[in-house]
Amino acid sequence: MLDNHEIRSQFPFFSHSDFIYLDNGATTQKPQCVIDALCHFYNFNNANVHRGVSQLASNTTQMYEQVRSKLATHCAVKPDQIVWTKGATEAINLVVSSIDKHIEPNDIIVVSALEHHANLVPWQELCKRTGAELRVLPINQQGVLNITASLNMISSLKPKLVAVTHASNALGNILPIEQLIDAAKNVNAITLVDGAQAMQHLKPNLDTLNSDFYVLSAHKMFGPTGVGALIAKPHSLALLDTYQTGGEMIEQVSFSSSQYRQGNARFEAGTPNIAGVIGFGAALDFLNSEAMNLQRSYEESLYQYTIEQLKKIDGVTLYGDLENNIGTVSFNYKDEHHLDVATLLDQSGIVVRSGNHCTQPLMNLLGVAGTIRVSLSCYNSYEDIDKFIFALKQAIELLD
Amino acid sequence: MTEQYLNLKQNFISKNAWQDKYRDIMLLGKQLPKLPNELKIDNAKVHGCESNVWLYIDFDESEERLVVSADSDTRIVKGLIFIICSMVNGLTIDEFKRINIQSEFESLGLIQHLSPSRGNGILAIAQKISDFAIQNS
Numbered sequence: 001m002l003d004n005h006e007i008r009s010q011f012p013f014f015s016h017s018d019f020i021y022l023d024n025g026a027t028t029q030k031p032q033c034v035i036d037a038l039c040h041f042y043n044f045n046n047a048n049v050h051r052g053v054s055q056l057a058s059n060t061t062q063m064y065e066q067v068r069s070k071l072a073t074h075c076a077v078k079p080d081q082i083v084w085t086k087g088a089t090e091a092i093n094l095v096v097s098s099i100d101k102h103i104e105p106n107d108i109i110v111v112s113a114l115e116h117h118a119n120l121v122p123w124q125e126l127c128k129r130t131g132a133e134l135r136v137l138p139i140n141q142q143g144v145l146n147i148t149a150s151l152n153m154i155s156s157l158k159p160k161l162v163a164v165t166h167a168s169n170a171l172g173n174i175l176p177i178e179q180l181i182d183a184a185k186n187v188n189a190i191t192l193v194d195g196a197q198a199m200q201h202l203k204p205n206l207d208t209l210n211s212d213f214y215v216l217s218a219h220k221m222f223g224p225t226g227v228g229a230l231i232a233k234p235h236s237l238a239l240l241d242t243y244q245t246g247g248e249m250i251e252q253v254s255f256s257s258s259q260y261r262q263g264n265a266r267f268e269a270g271t272p273n274i275a276g277v278i279g280f281g282a283a284l285d286f287l288n289s290e291a292m293n294l295q296r297s298y299e300e301s302l303y304q305y306t307i308e309q310l311k312k313i314d315g316v317t318l319y320g321d322l323e324n325n326i327g328t329v330s331f332n333y334k335d336e337h338h339l340d341v342a343t344l345l346d347q348s349g350i351v352v353r354s355g356n357h358c359t360q361p362l363m364n365l366l367g368v369a370g371t372i373r374v375s376l377s378c379y380n381s382y383e384d385i386d387k388f389i390f391a392l393k394q395a396i397e398l399l400d
Numbered sequence: 401m402t403e404q405y406l407n408l409k410q411n412f413i414s415k416n417a418w419q420d421k422y423r424d425i426m427l428l429g430k431q432l433p434k435l436p437n438e439l440k441i442d443n444a445k446v447h448g449c450e451s452n453v454w455l456y457i458d459f460d461e462s463e464e465r466l467v468v469s470a471d472s473d474t475r476i477v478k479g480l481i482f483i484i485c486s487m488v489n490g491l492t493i494d495e496f497k498r499i500n501i502q503s504e505f506e507s508l509g510l511i512q513h514l515s516p517s518r519g520n521g522i523l524a525i526a527q528k529i530s531d532f533a534i535q536n537s
């Protein structure tokens with residue numbers, strides 16, 4: 001059996017807490033190096049970026065910009081393709097609120113049935129504003145995307161824009177985004193991929209992926225909250241109108257008019273989350289460390305183990321794609337309410353998510369009010385799963 | 401405070417293990433009178449709950465004693481509703497004002513259910529009963 005002791009020991013949370021943390025889809029714990037980077041920044045390097053000639057400010061600016069390069073390398077893009085945001089939600093909203101001029105009445109916008117509300121509600125708003133129509137790529141009863149129907153739908157509807165998630169937060173499914181994006185590009189659609197869940201577990205090559213936009217949140221990949229990114233193809237940022245205006249994003253300003261900077265700088269108005277970005281840099285180092293490279297197969301076997309253990313319990317229904325999965329298990333027990341099960345699990349100190357997971361339409365399609373979700377990460381142990389299964393059996397005993 | 405609630409409380413406090421407390425809560429939930437389906441309407445729903453909670457607050461025929469009736473689609477919330485009902489039903493507004501649902505839940509060891517992050521509606525139910533008492537005093 002593979003073990004992950006070296007990884008787990010880098011997370012101080014686990015030496016201070018008795019909680020069994022299985023809610024990594026919501027946010028991950030932070031390794032010591034991220035916590036240290038945040039403290040170190042405020043202790044020694046605090047200055048604003050991109051302004052001032054002081055050595056202090058230029059040093060901090062360099063540290064900050066180095067993280068952009070790190071993320072660029074991580075995703076196989078150039079630094080100037082990255083716009084910092086406060087998270088995946090803001091990155092999606094940035095695109096949605098700046099793209100009106102490309103959308104006409106009766107145009108079609110396509111999302112999948114697996115989208116988080118963050119990659120659904122903003123598009124609904126865009127449709128309201130522009131008179132475009134939202135269409136949804138179908139899933140089967142298990143919650144797996146029907147890929148043939150989806151590809152057909154894209155080529156026959158010829159949507160103006162396709163926005164799909166790389167991995168489902170509710171079910172963990174990894175979507176075949178390469179195929180979906182290629183189909184969308186065949187009909188000249190603008191594309192966006194929501195990588196909020198995928199980035200912790202997968203390392204997408206955004207050079208070969210042909211999508212205009214890809215979004216992520218640092219806090220779901222071991223970094224601090226309040227940082228995210230919009231990653232665009234070199235020509236794709238030009239599709240977008242200016243988002244927010246103010247300091248930092250301007251070239252020249254007079255009282256009568258202003259000229260904006262070009263490229264990614266045009267979308268970064270105001271003082272950014274400097275500490276957060278620097279902390280994210282440490283998270284990227286962690287993700288690319290030797291120990292983490294060995295971790296992928298560990299996560300996969302831990303996921304298989306979790307599934308096996310759950311399947312042994314009579315009355316458990318599992319949802320989602322159990323083949324292509326980031327390590328997220330969504331289930332219900334008989335027709336018990338997910339809240340009852342989750343409340344009892346909580347009494348045993350098991351931290352899971354229960355509810356609709358910000359995917360209400362998906363839950364409606366699956367015919368459930370919600371599910372209980374166990375989302376694994378690299379630092380979870382077999383013992384965590386055993387404790388969870390023990391607590392679940394105890395909960396079931398109380399409910400039966 | 402009603403006899404029923406005081407008995408319930410005594411019994412409850414004697415249980416130390418959470419398993420025993422929750423077994424009790426679910427048994428109490430089974431005793432909670434069901435709301436007829438025609439009363440489970442959107443207008444009666446308590447907002448901000450992960451589970452569905454329907455709530456009615458009124459006076460009995462004496463027109464001075466509280467009658468709270470509520471239902472939910474989750475077992476634990478039903479049990480917690482039973483506890484609240486047995487705490488407040490039959491009280492006059494003045495009597496109600498002398499009790500503190502918060503500290504009662506605290507002594508029952510169930511205070512976490514009144515936390516805003518719970519989303520199970522218990523806090524909202526307590527709030528609505530208090531609002532009703534204020535409006536009718």
Ligand SMILES: Cc1ncc(COP(=O)(O)O)c(C=O)c1O
Binds near residue numbers: 026088194197217
């Ligand atoms: C698939 C997906 N997209 C978008 C988001 C939104 O991320 P954030 O809240 O960090 O902006 C989440 C968060 O749960 C998510 O899981």
